[in-house]
Amino acid sequence: xxxxxxxxxxxxxxxxxxxxxxxxxxxxxxxxxxxxxxxxxxxxxxxxxxxxxxxxxxxxxxxxxxxxxxxxxxxxxxxxxxxxxxxxxxxxxxxxxxxxxxxxxxxxxxxxxxxxxxxxxxxxxxxxxxxxxxxxxxxxxxxxxxxxxxxxxxxxxxxxxxxxxxxxxxxxxxxxxxxxxxxxxxxxxxxxxxxxxxxxxxxxxxxxxxxxxxxxxxx
Amino acid sequence: xxxxxxxxxxxxxxxxxxxxxxxxxxxxxxxxxxxxxxxxxxxxxxxxxxxxxxxxxxxxxxxxxxxxxxxxxxxxxxxxxxxxxxxxxxxxxxxxxxxxxxxxxxxxxxxxxxxxxxxxxxxxxxxxxxxxxxxxxxxxxxxxxxxxxxxxxxxxxxxxxxxxxxxxxxxxxxxxxxxxxxxxxxxxxxxxxxxxxxxxxxxxxxxxxxxxxxxxxxxxxxxxxxxxxxxxxxxxxxxxxxxxxxxxxxxxxxxxxxxxxxxxxxxxxxxxxxxxxxxxxxxxxxxxxxxxxxxxxxxxxxxxxxxxxxxxxxxxxxxxxxxxxxxxxxxxxxxxxxxxxxxxxxxxxxxxxxxxxxxxxxxxxxxxxxxxxxxxxxxxxxxxxxxxxxxxxxxxxxxxxxxxxxxxxxxxxxxxxxxxxxxxxxxxxxxxxxxxxxxx
Numbered sequence: 001x002x003x004x005x006x007x008x009x010x011x012x013x014x015x016x017x018x019x020x021x022x023x024x025x026x027x028x029x030x031x032x033x034x035x036x037x038x039x040x041x042x043x044x045x046x047x048x049x050x051x052x053x054x055x056x057x058x059x060x061x062x063x064x065x066x067x068x069x070x071x072x073x074x075x076x077x078x079x080x081x082x083x084x085x086x087x088x089x090x091x092x093x094x095x096x097x098x099x100x101x102x103x104x105x106x107x108x109x110x111x112x113x114x115x116x117x118x119x120x121x122x123x124x125x126x127x128x129x130x131x132x133x134x135x136x137x138x139x140x141x142x143x144x145x146x147x148x149x150x151x152x153x154x155x156x157x158x159x160x161x162x163x164x165x166x167x168x169x170x171x172x173x174x175x176x177x178x179x180x181x182x183x184x185x186x187x188x189x190x191x192x193x194x195x196x197x198x199x200x201x202x203x204x205x206x207x208x209x210x211x212x213x214x215x216x217x218x219x
Numbered sequence: 220x221x222x223x224x225x226x227x228x229x230x231x232x233x234x235x236x237x238x239x240x241x242x243x244x245x246x247x248x249x250x251x252x253x254x255x256x257x258x259x260x261x262x263x264x265x266x267x268x269x270x271x272x273x274x275x276x277x278x279x280x281x282x283x284x285x286x287x288x289x290x291x292x293x294x295x296x297x298x299x300x301x302x303x304x305x306x307x308x309x310x311x312x313x314x315x316x317x318x319x320x321x322x323x324x325x326x327x328x329x330x331x332x333x334x335x336x337x338x339x340x341x342x343x344x345x346x347x348x349x350x351x352x353x354x355x356x357x358x359x360x361x362x363x364x365x366x367x368x369x370x371x372x373x374x375x376x377x378x379x380x381x382x383x384x385x386x387x388x389x390x391x392x393x394x395x396x397x398x399x400x401x402x403x404x405x406x407x408x409x410x411x412x413x414x415x416x417x418x419x420x421x422x423x424x425x426x427x428x429x430x431x432x433x434x435x436x437x438x439x440x441x442x443x444x445x446x447x448x449x450x451x452x453x454x455x456x457x458x459x460x461x462x463x464x465x466x467x468x469x470x471x472x473x474x475x476x477x478x479x480x481x482x483x484x485x486x487x488x489x490x491x492x493x494x495x496x497x498x499x500x501x502x503x504x505x506x507x508x509x510x511x512x513x514x515x516x517x518x519x520x521x522x523x524x525x526x527x528x529x530x531x532x533x534x535x536x537x538x539x540x541x542x543x544x545x546x547x548x549x550x551x552x553x554x555x556x557x558x559x560x561x562x563x564x565x566x567x568x569x570x571x572x573x574x575x576x577x578x579x580x581x582x583x584x585x586x587x588x589x590x591x592x593x594x595x596x597x598x599x600x601x602x603x604x605x606x607x608x609x610x611x612x613x614x615x616x617x618x619x620x621x622x623x624x625x626x627x628x629x630x631x632x633x634x635x636x637x638x639x640x641x642x643x644x645x646x647x648x649x650x651x652x653x654x655x656x657x658x659x
Contacts, residue, residue: 025376047310047461054498058523091462114503190586198583200631201603204383205434211387
C-alpha cells in the first residue's frame with residue numbers, strides 16, 4: 001500500500017511537471033519558466049554531485065594516500081594546479097589573465113590532436129573507401145554504387161565555387177551543382193523525418209505517462 | 220612657431236618694420252629697395268653652411284642688398300617668423316631696419332555664404348544644441364483579434380495533442396494502423412550477434428544519452444540488455460555523459476533482480492558478473508584512454524575499488540580475461556547524438572576494429588550517422604521502431620502492447636501530416652483572401 005502511495009506521489013510530481021512543460025502551448029508563461037529553471041537547477045546540482053563523488057573525492061583520497069610519494073602526488077595534483085590557473089580569467093586584472101592561457105593551450109592542443117587523428121583514421125579514410133566500393137556482380141548493387149558515386153560528385157559540385165560559371169567547365173559544374181542542391185534537400189528531408197519521429201515518440205510517451213497515471217488512480 | 224634652422228636662413232637679416240600697419244601698394248613695392256636673398260647660384264660654398272647654426276665669427280659676411288624687390292618681399296614673412304623664434308637675440312639689430320622694411324600683408328578674399336551653406340550652418344548649430352531628435356511616438360498597433368492572438372500554429376498543436384490523447388484513451392481507434400510484424404534495419408543482424416554471446420563473454424555498455432531521449436532510448440536499452448541479461452553475459456558499464464551516468468545507475472535494479480553479482484544464498488559478490496565504472500571525465504580523451512588501456516580503467520570503479528582482480532577481469536586459472544579492448548566480445552553505445560557515434564568510431568573502433576560495436580540511437584540521429592553504420596562490424600538499432608522490432612524477433616514481446624504502440628505511433632505521424640497540410644492550406648487561403656481584399 002505504501003509502495004502504491006509512493007508510486008502515485010512520484011507519478012503526480014511527474015504529471016504536474018509534464019503539464020507545466022505543456023503550458024508552453026499557451027505561450028511563454030511563468031509556469032513554464034519555473035519548470036525550465038527547475039530542470040536547469042536540478043541538472044547542475046546533479047552534475048556537481050556526480051563530479052564530487054566520481055572525480056574530486058577519489059582524487060583527494062588518492063592525494064592523501066600519496067603524501068609520502070612526491071612524484072605520485074605531483075601527478076595527482078597537476079591537473080588541479082592547471083585548473084586553478086584557469087581562475088586567473090575570473091579576475092578583472094589583465095596583468096594575470098594570461099596565466100589561464102597555459103591550461104587552455106593544453107586543452108585545445110590535446111583536443112585538436114585527438115580530433116584530427118581520430119577524424120583521419122576513423123572518419124575520412126573509411127568514408128572515402130566506402131564511397132568507392134567495387135561494383136560487384138549484382139546489377140542492382142552496381143546501380144546503387146554508381147548512384148552513390150554520382151551523388152557524392154554532384155553534391156560536391158554544389159560547394160565548388162572557384163570555376164567561372166561562363167566557361168564550358170563552369171556550366172557543367174553549375175548543372176551538377178543544381179542537381180547536388182536537390183540531393184542535399186532530399187537528405188535534409190530525411191533528417192527532418194527522423195527528427196519528427198523522435199519528437200512524436202517523445203510526445204506520445206509523455207501523454208501515455210499522464211494517461212497511465214490517471215488510470216492508476218482508478219485502479 | 221618652431222622652424223628648423225635651415226628655414227631660418229635669413230634670420231640674421233634685419234626684420235621688417237612692424238610699425239607699418241598699412242598694406243603697401245604695388246607702385247610703392249616697386250620703389251622699395253630690394254633685399255638680398257641668398258641662392259645657390261650666389262655662392263655654392265657659402266650656402267652649404269648657410270642654414271647651420273654657426274658662431275658669429277664663422278658666419279660669412281653678407282653684402283647689403285636692396286630689399287625692395289618682389290622676391291625679397293615675398294620672403295619677408297619667413298624672415299619675421301625666424302626672428303620671432305629667435306626672440307630677443309636679434310631684436311636690437313632688427314629695430315634699426317624697421318623703418319626700411321614695410322610689412323606685406325596678404326590681401327584677403329571676402330566670401331559670401333550661399334543659402335545652402337547658411338542652411339548647413341544652421342543645421343550644425345541645431346545639432347550642437349540638441350544632438351538627439353525628439354522621440355516620435357509610434358502609432359499604437361492595431362488590436363489583434365482573438366483568432367490572431369491564439370494563432371493557427373497553437374490550434375494545430377492543441378489538436379495534435381487532443382487526437383493523441385484520444386488515441387491513448389481509446390486505443391480501438393488506432394486499430395487500422397496496428398501491426399505486429401515489424402522490421403527495422405539492422406535488427407536481425409544484431410539479434411543474431413547477441414544470440415551468439417554467452418556467460419563468458421564480456422560486453423562493454425556505454426550510456427551516452429540524456430533523459431530527454433528516454434522515449435526511444437529506454438525501450439532500446441531494455442530490448443538489448445534483456446537479451447544480454449538472459450544470457451548472463453558479463454558487463455562493464457560506464458558513461459562519459461553526466462546524465463548518462465544517472466541512467467546507468469538505473470540498470471543496477473534489473474541486474475540485481477537477475478542475480479548479477481549476487482550469490483545463490485543472497486550475498487553480494489562484487490565484480491563477478493558486472494562492473495560499474497560510472498562516470499569517466501574527459502569526453503574524447505577518456506575514450507582514448509579506454510581504448511589504449513582498458514585495464515587501467517578497471518583499477519577504479521564508481522566506488523573507487525580495484526576491479527582488475529575480479530572474476531569479470533580474470534579467468535578461474537588466474538589469467539586475465541580482459542586486458543585490452545580487443546578482448547571484449549562487443550561494445551554497445553547508447554548515444555543520442557550523431558557525434559556520439561563519430562567519437563566512439565574515431566577513438567575506440569579504430570583501436571579495435573575486429574570487436575563488434577553496436578549503436579542504439581534515436582531516429583533523429585540515424586540519418587546523420589549513416590556513413591558509419593555501413594562499416595564492417597558495426598551494428599545499430601534506431602528508435603522505438605527498432606526496439607519493437609528487436610522484441611518481436613526475440614519473441615518475448617507482448618504482441619498486444621506492440622500493436623497498441625505501433626498504432627499510436629502511426630496515428631501520430633498521420634495526424635501530423637494531415638495537420639501540416641491543413642495548416643498550409645489554411646495559410647494559403649488566408650493569404651489569397653487578404654490579397655483579394657487588397658486588390659479591391
